Amino acid sequence: MQVNMVQEKQIGGVKARRTFSYVILTLTSIFCLIWFYILLINSTRSHGELTKGFTPIPSIHLFENLNNAFHSTQPILRGMLNSVIVAVCTAALSVYFSAMTAYAIHAYEFKLKKAIFTTILAIMMIPTQVTALGFLRLIDKMGMKNSFLPLIIPGIAAPIVFFYMKQYMESTLPMELLEAARIDGAGEIRIFNTIVMPLMVPAMAVQAIFSFVASWNNYFIPALVLEKEKKTLPILIAELRGADFLKFDMGVVYATISFSIFPVIVMYLILSKYIVGGLAAGSVKG
Amino acid sequence: MKKKSKSVVSYNKWGYIFLIPFVVVFIVFQLIPLISTVYYSFFTYYEDGLDVIGPKPNGINNYIALFSAKKEGEMNFMIGLKNTMIMWILGFIPQIILSLLFAAWFSDPSLRLKGQRFFKTVIYLPNLIMASAFSMLFFTLFSTVGPVNDILKSLGIIKESYDFMAHTGSVRGLVAFMNCLMWFGNTTILLLAGMMGIDPALFEAAEVDGATARQVFWRITMPILKPILIYVVITSLIGGLQMFDVPQILTNTKGSPNNTATTLIMFLNRHLYSKNYGMGGALSVILFFITAILSLVVFKFSGNSDKYGKK
Numbered sequence: 001m002q003v004n005m006v007q008e009k010q011i012g013g014v015k016a017r018r019t020f021s022y023v024i025l026t027l028t029s030i031f032c033l034i035w036f037y038i039l040l041i042n043s044t045r046s047h048g049e050l051t052k053g054f055t056p057i058p059s060i061h062l063f064e065n066l067n068n069a070f071h072s073t074q075p076i077l078r079g080m081l082n083s084v085i086v087a088v089c090t091a092a093l094s095v096y097f098s099a100m101t102a103y104a105i106h107a108y109e110f111k112l113k114k115a116i117f118t119t120i121l122a123i124m125m126i127p128t129q130v131t132a133l134g135f136l137r138l139i140d141k142m143g144m145k146n147s148f149l150p151l152i153i154p155g156i157a158a159p160i161v162f163f164y165m166k167q168y169m170e171s172t173l174p175m176e177l178l179e180a181a182r183i184d185g186a187g188e189i190r191i192f193n194t195i196v197m198p199l200m201v202p203a204m205a206v207q208a209i210f211s212f213v214a215s216w217n218n219y220f221i222p223a224l225v226l227e228k229e230k231k232t233l234p235i236l237i238a239e240l241r242g243a244d245f246l247k248f249d250m251g252v253v254y255a256t257i258s259f260s261i262f263p264v265i266v267m268y269l270i271l272s273k274y275i276v277g278g279l280a281a282g283s284v285k286g
Numbered sequence: 287m288k289k290k291s292k293s294v295v296s297y298n299k300w301g302y303i304f305l306i307p308f309v310v311v312f313i314v315f316q317l318i319p320l321i322s323t324v325y326y327s328f329f330t331y332y333e334d335g336l337d338v339i340g341p342k343p344n345g346i347n348n349y350i351a352l353f354s355a356k357k358e359g360e361m362n363f364m365i366g367l368k369n370t371m372i373m374w375i376l377g378f379i380p381q382i383i384l385s386l387l388f389a390a391w392f393s394d395p396s397l398r399l400k401g402q403r404f405f406k407t408v409i410y411l412p413n414l415i416m417a418s419a420f421s422m423l424f425f426t427l428f429s430t431v432g433p434v435n436d437i438l439k440s441l442g443i444i445k446e447s448y449d450f451m452a453h454t455g456s457v458r459g460l461v462a463f464m465n466c467l468m469w470f471g472n473t474t475i476l477l478l479a480g481m482m483g484i485d486p487a488l489f490e491a492a493e494v495d496g497a498t499a500r501q502v503f504w505r506i507t508m509p510i511l512k513p514i515l516i517y518v519v520i521t522s523l524i525g526g527l528q529m530f531d532v533p534q535i536l537t538n539t540k541g542s543p544n545n546t547a548t549t550l551i552m553f554l555n556r557h558l559y560s561k562n563y564g565m566g567g568a569l570s571v572i573l574f575f576i577t578a579i580l581s582l583v584v585f586k587f588s589g590n591s592d593k594y595g596k597k
Contacts, residue, residue, distance in 0.1 A: 013498075013499075014396055014397065017397060017499060018397050018398075018399070021391045021397060021399060022399070024387070025388070025391070025399075025405050028384065028388075028409065029404075029405060029408045029409065031467070032408050032409055032411060032412055032467065032471075033408060033411075035420075035423060035424070035427065038427060038433055039423055042433065051431070053433075053436040053440065054433035054436040054437055054440075097307045097308060097311075098308075100304050100307065100308075101304065101305060101307070101308040103304055104300070104301045104302075104303075104304035104305045105301075105305075107301075108297065108298045108300055108301030108304075109298055109301070110298045110299075110301040110302060112302075113301065116305060116309075120308075121585070122581070122585070123312070123316070124581075125521075125524055125577060125578075125580070125581035125584065126316070126320075126574070126577060126578075126581075127524070127527075127528045127573070127577060129528055129530070129551050129554060129570075129573070130320070130323070130570045130571075130573045130574040130577065131316055131319040131320045131323055131570070131574075132319075132554070132558060132570070133319070133322075133323045133326065133557075133558060133563060133566045133567055133570050134318065134319030134320060134321065134322035134323040134326070135315065135316075135319040136558065137319070137322060137326075137563070138314075138315075138318060138319055138322070150315070153311060153315065154311060154315040154316070156307050156308060156311040157307075157308050157309075157311040157312040157315065157316065162308070182297070188297065188300040188303075188304075192304070213414050216416065217414075217415075217416040217417060217418075219416075219417065219418045219530075219531050219534075220530055220531070220551070220555070224555075224558055224559070233416070233419075234416055234417075234418040234419070234531075237416070237418045237419050237422050237535070238418050238422075238534070238535050240422060241421075241422050241425060241535050241538050242538055242539070250426070253426060254426065257419050257422055257423050257426070260416055260419040261415055261416060261419050261420070261423070264414055264415065264416065265411065265414075265415070268407075268411060268414050269407070272403075272407045272410075273403075275410070275414075276403070276406050276407060276410055276475065
């Protein structure tokens with residue numbers, strides 16, 4: 001009898017806790033999404049409608065606003081093209097060379113191996129901002145000012161991507177496979193490109209997404225490097241904030257923000273399975 | 287496992303060859319810039335209009351100037367540190383509470399929450415949004431003619447538009463709120479990974495002994511999670527010290543009102559923008575040392591977390 005009561009009490013308690021957690025989770029989710037909902041609604045409304053106050057119902061001016069945004073003083077189409085070029089190149093270099101670095105540490109035994117591995121882990125946390133001053137001076141001297149190259153090339157040395165690749169290799173790359181390839185007479189570079197790389201595709205896909213997004217969103221360094229027609233989207237958004245905001249067509253302002261936010265949201269929703277899963281896989285040891 | 291046959295030895299030079307790209311790029315784009323940043327921090331070196339002043343060695347005068355109190359409203363290091371820390375703490379406290387709560391719920395087998403993937407997807411979403419566009423969005427939403435003021439007025443909560451950008455509390459609050467929103471999903475997933483790694487037998491034993499959910503959380507989950515928690519706090523602090531995009535764009539680079547929202551990196555950005563290499567260098571060096579010390583702490587604790595974090 002008493003056991004039954006305890007059980008019933010616990011079951012009742014679980015039900016209450018479950019309801020409570022659903023309520024909080026739902027409220028939090030609404031709080032995460034409502035901003036993007038308002039953004040979407042306001043992107044569809046004309047300047048006149050927007051000045052009359054907020055309503056939660058979409059209007060019909062989305063394409064008009066987008067079209068105006070494309071033909072405004074802000075070259076956002078060019079900005080998006082620039083952002084895509086930088087982000088795609090950075091992601092590609094980052095995953096390929098991080099896999100290569102991880103392979104060097106994983107597959108070979110050499111004297112400085114441990115020292116180099118520890119050094120890479122130690123520099124993982126150094127923020128790019130603290131070396132920005134010397135970095136800007138350097139690219140000035142190298143004649144790389146206002147070029148995409150100084151934003152793309154540093155992607156080759158990405159300690160966090162390296163670390164993820166290294167973890168992944170430990171669980172998926174058997175050394176016997178490499179030995180077998182060597183016996184067949186394959187060269188080391190060929191082994192890396194034709195045997196190791198295909199095995200690394202899942203890890204590379206996850207890290208390519210993160211590198212792409214990080215580069216896409218990056219503002220601090222690009223704003224100090226790029227000028228005029230080379231500007232990427234975050235720089236153009238910051239300029240929009242700097243301009244005399246109240247004179248703008250608000251529909252165009254919302255459309256411009258939408259234009260820089262929603263492509264990433266759509267990409268994320270399509271790939272979310274891999275992103276959220278990949279995060280947890282690489283995160284425990286951080 | 288370590289078989290050292292003759293053939294393996296002859297391959298090992300490839301270890302060095304495959305490391306070349308990483309090492310070269312690291313030296314050119316990070317190490318040399320770091321050294322030259324440290325070097326310039328000991329010089330008077332800035333551009334004044336078209337004139338270049340210096341470089342002239344000046345010992346540690348840049349560091350002294352960085353800390354010395356200035357007239358009302360002007361920036362120095364301590365003001366930047368204070369602003370950065372206040373906004374970080376205001377955002378981090380709700381962030382860690384939400385994350386612990388959600389991670390505990392997601393990992394609790396007795397709750398059997400449905401739609402976990404949906405919730406995880408939603409709470410992680412803000413982390414991927416371009417911080418500059420997100421700040422611009424918040425600026426327009428919270429401006430005096432924006433929808434938030436519209437809604438508050440139509441609900442009768444306020445009569446006149448509230449200027450969120452003109453008050454220290456509301457600007458700092460907005461920055462903290464956005465930081466929390468952008469990072470609590472990430473923290474939840476980190477903590478969840480830690481909680482999933484805890485041996486389920488511990489929970490089963492606790493359940494048999496009649497422990498309540500609260501007891502399980504405080505007596506089992508939290509102590510085991512401690513290394514990961516420390517990792518989360520310190521990496522978040524390192525991230526917090528780099529706070530830039532959100533306050534920079536929300537306050538239109540000014541850190542207004544009256545530099546109460548100017549973070550350390552915004553302060554650095556001003557020096558970089560005005561090409562004051564001496565002062566910028568000194569500020570970078572201090573930030574570097576703070577980050578390095580915090581990283582060492584993480585390093586020490588992430589070694590411990592292996593014991594529990596890995597199955």
